[in-house]
Amino acid sequence: MTGALSSITALWIDPVMSAVFGVALIGGFARGLAGFGVGLIMMPICASVIGPAVTIPMMALIDAPTATWLASKVWRDFDRREVLTLLIACAGGTPVGIAVLLLIEPDVIKNIASVIVLFFAVALLFGLKLGGEPSTRRSTGTGFVAGVLEGSVGLPGPPIILVWLATQVPGARLRANIIMFFFGMMLIVVPAFTIAGLMTAETILMTAAVFPFFFGGVLLGNLASGHVPEAIFRKIVLGLVSAGAISALLT
Numbered sequence: 001m002t003g004a005l006s007s008i009t010a011l012w013i014d015p016v017m018s019a020v021f022g023v024a025l026i027g028g029f030a031r032g033l034a035g036f037g038v039g040l041i042m043m044p045i046c047a048s049v050i051g052p053a054v055t056i057p058m059m060a061l062i063d064a065p066t067a068t069w070l071a072s073k074v075w076r077d078f079d080r081r082e083v084l085t086l087l088i089a090c091a092g093g094t095p096v097g098i099a100v101l102l103l104i105e106p107d108v109i110k111n112i113a114s115v116i117v118l119f120f121a122v123a124l125l126f127g128l129k130l131g132g133e134p135s136t137r138r139s140t141g142t143g144f145v146a147g148v149l150e151g152s153v154g155l156p157g158p159p160i161i162l163v164w165l166a167t168q169v170p171g172a173r174l175r176a177n178i179i180m181f182f183f184g185m186m187l188i189v190v191p192a193f194t195i196a197g198l199m200t201a202e203t204i205l206m207t208a209a210v211f212p213f214f215f216g217g218v219l220l221g222n223l224a225s226g227h228v229p230e231a232i233f234r235k236i237v238l239g240l241v242s243a244g245a246i247s248a249l250l251t
Contacts, residue, residue: 011209020046021213024062028214031066032221033228034237035178038063038214039155040244054206056101056153057198060189061207063182066218071183073222077176079169082139086160087184089143090150094188097151098196110153110248117158117245120166121238138163151192155248156185158241165238171230174237 011017023045030037038059046055142163150156160181164174193199228236 007205008209011206016049017209020049020210024210024214025217028066028217028219029221029224030217030240031063031214032070032218032223033225034221034233034240035070035175036157036161036182036237037240037244038182039153039157040240040247043153043155043244044247044250050206052101052153053198054200054203057193057200057203058207058210060186060193061199061203062211062214064186064190065211066215067179067183067186070179070218070222074176074179077172078180079173079177083177083180083184085136085139086143086146086181087188089140090147090156090185091188093144093147093149094151094192097148097153098192100148100152102196104152110155113149113153113155113158114245114248117162117241118249120162121242121245125238147188150185150189155244157182158245161237161241165234171233175225175233178237 012021023042027038027041030041042059043052043055046058050058142159145159146156149159157178161178164177169177190199
């Protein structure tokens with residue numbers, strides 16, 4: 001125990017790690033406010049400092065307590081059928097993504113995904129809408145793509161969130177859906193990463209060091225979430241997705 005505390009303290013005073021702690025605070029704030037943003041905000045900088053093989057499972061571990069807490073607050077407000085369909089499809093796509101992470105250069109997938117996300121984000125700015133109720137086929141395809149992105153680059157949210165924005169899901173339901181989706185993803189990816197051997201001692205140590213900064217941001221973001229009008233909330237969500245994609249391309 002003493003050795004672990006000494007290692008965590010050493011990370012806290014390491015100037016190189018200050019960027020990781022700062023981005024964890026910002027990512028936590030976005031998570032508490034919009035229901036997502038952990039991967040979009042933290043992945044580019046954290047991966048450049050501590051490497052993607054540590055960053056991706058660390059983000060899953062660091063978000064597990066937050067996902068559980070936020071889910072308990074919106075349990076009655078989300079679309080159960082839609083979210084469950086997406087999660088089942090994600091469960092199928094995640095092992096494919098993990099295979100990609102272990103066999104192929106992550107930057108290739110990250111850049112392709114970022115370009116696609118930016119394309120649809122711009123289309124939404126120009127009024128793209130998807131008509132009709134969500135179909136099982138649409139949800140299954142979207143969820144599978146999200147699972148592949150989760151396993152390979154730790155970014156499952158963009159395809160699903162963009163589809164929800166395009167179908168004009170109301171703000172309160174949108175936030176609840178996002179929160180419950182990421183809660184379900186946590187239940188999928190933590191065991192998957194553990195089986196794949198990615199939950200190493202280094203990952204656990206890094207998680208313990210970063211968690212206080214991340215959860216502090218979550219608490220602040222959750223306090224702010226009740227004071228944001230729906231129109232502004234939707235712009236924040238779209239802005240987070242777009243900024244994350246741009247950051248991933250530039251990092």
